[in-house]
Amino acid sequence: MAYTQLEPINEGVLARLTDCLLCRKSCRSCLLWCWECIYCPTSDEEVEILGPFPAQTPSWLVDECVDEVINPAVQQADAMPIPQDTISNRRRSSSEMSRSTFSLVRQLSSLDARRPSSPLVDLKPIEFWAMGPRKEVIQPLRRPQTPPDDYFRKLEPRLYPLDSSRDDVDLLTDDEILLRYQLGMLHFSTQYDLINGHLGVRVIEARDLAPPLACDSSRQDxxxxxPYVKMSLLPDHKNSRQTGVKRKTQNPVFEERFTFDLPFLEAQRRTLLLSVVDFDKFSRHCVIGKVALRLNEVDLVKGGHWWKALVPSSQNEVELGELLLSLNYLPSAGRLNVDIIRAKQLLQTDMCQGSDPFVKVQLVTGLKLVKTKKTSCMKGTIDPFYNESFSFRVPNEDLNEVSLVFTVYGHNMKSSNDFVGRIVIGQFSTGPPETSHWRRLLTSQRTPVEQWHSLRSRAECDRVSPASLEVT
Known part of the structure; x- marks a missing residue:
């Protein structure tokens, strides 16, 4: 009797051990309810569920499935004894039911065990395309290729000539400039007077100036x-000044003082330009060299002395000067009014006292000299102010045949007046600026028209204007 009672118990223990050995580890309820979980390979009819699942299998799904299978068996076992055949049959039926019931649980558990800590991302190249069926290919970035070793050897040197005149002389010392150009040195001083409001410039001396051959090959003998020194304030050459001429020397001593009336703030924005010029009474003056001093780089109030090496000038010859004129024609009165306002930077004609300039204006109709008038003489200056007006009678029908000849002379008491420069405005103008001024006069009658004009040499005026040949 005892053996018959222990036999079903042994069979139950062996069944449990067999089920534990054959059970998957992925099933979380196997160790507790192995007699209810019978291992069986997954059938082909089961569908694999894919997708982003939560980190753990929902507890409600597992608990609900377990309660439906296990709780009825436990309740019946507690109520009354069940025959062995009934238990085995029930176990088969429950096993078949659990196979289908826990199929989803096993799939979820196996996926949960294999699920990584972070969602899987399919890393593929990102493609951008426009709104349309046709994709746009994005080209990858390319690294710049290094040039070959002979790349710079292919440059033609003749296309890049070196110009010594364009060298940055600011990077050179005075000794290097003197050794390179050998034009000499200039000694001068600057100081600003705050009480009187003017800039004082003292030109002291020059040393080892270049001979005349360096700037004019025609003066080899x-x-x-x-030499003399001509100074002005850049950029507009305001209030130019110049020293007296020192005869036949390469080491002149000037010892002359000059003042420029301008505010202190304006003086700091200026550049002092000093040009050493070789005087020649019978030809155009030649520039030996120049020195430029930026006034914002020095202490103007304290002042200072400077020895500066001369550098070549862009223009080898001194300009003859400029003349400011105003023209106005009154057709009702038949009068041509001419205002000679001022001149600046005139060529010096006197070696001792500078220049005593005056302007002669002559009316030429066709090729005939009709009238001559002249301004007063300004003593000892190269920037004279005239503000003098002249009127010529010119009928309206003769206006297109009229030429005005303006000639600047330097007064000389010992000999004839020294020629400085000339321009012709009218029918036989000496250049485009003069022609433009005359056209503005014809188109805007009864209105004064002002314009600056650069003076020209006598030979140039005689070559381009027949009216210049008719005057003296």
């Missing part, structure tokens, strides 16, 4: 220069 002259061993010495006749």
């Amino acid at each position: 002259m061993a010495h220069s006749n």
Whole structure:
């Protein structure tokens, strides 16, 4: 009797051990309810569920499935004894039911065990395309290729000539400039007077100036220069000044003082330009060299002395000067009014006292000299102010045949007046600026028209204007 009672118990223990050995580890309820979980390979009819599942299998799904299968068996076992055949049959039926019931649980558990800590992302190249069926291919970035070793050897040197005149002389010392150009040195001083409001410039001396051959090859027979210093404030050459001419020397001593009336703030924005010029009474003056001093780089109030090496000038010859004129024609009165306002930067004609300039204006109709008038003489200056007006009678029908000849002379008491420069405005103008001024006069009658004009040499005026040949 005892053996018959222990037999079903042994069979139950062996069944449990067999089920534990054959059970998957992925099933979380196997160790507790192995007699209810019978291992069986997954059938082909089961569908694999894919997608982003939560980190753990929902507890309600597992608990609900377990309660439906296990709780009825436990309740019946507690109520009354069940025959062995009934238990085995029930176990088969429950096993078949659990196979289908826990199929989803096993799939979820196996996926949960294999699920990584972070969602899987399919790493593929991202493609951008426009709104349309046709995709736009994005080209990858390309690294710049390094040039070959012979790349710079292919440059043609003749296309990139070196110009010594364009060298940055600011990077050179005075000794290097003097060694390179050998034009000499200039000694001068600057100081600003705050009480009187003017800039004082003192030109002291020059040393080892270049001979006349360095700037004019036509003066090979002259061993010495006749130097003088011409100074102005850039950029508009305001209030130019110049020293007297020192005869036949390469080491002149000037010892002259000059003042420029301008506010202190304006003086700091200026550049002092000093040009050493070789005087020649019978030809155009030649520039030996120049020095430029930026006034914002020095202490103007304290002042200072400077020895500066001369550098070549962009223009080898001194300009003859400029003349400011105003023209106005009154057709009702038949009068042509001419205002000679001022001149600046005139060529110096006197070696001792500078220049005493005056302007002669002559009316030429066709090729005939009709009238001559002249301004007063300004003593000892190269920037004279005239503000003098002249009127010529010109009928309206003769206006297109009229030429005005303006000639600047330097007064000389010992000999004839020294020629400085000339321009012609009218029918036989000496250049485009003069022609433009005359056209503005014809189109805007009864209105004064002002314009600056650069003076020209006598030979140039005679070559381009027949009216210049009719005057003296």
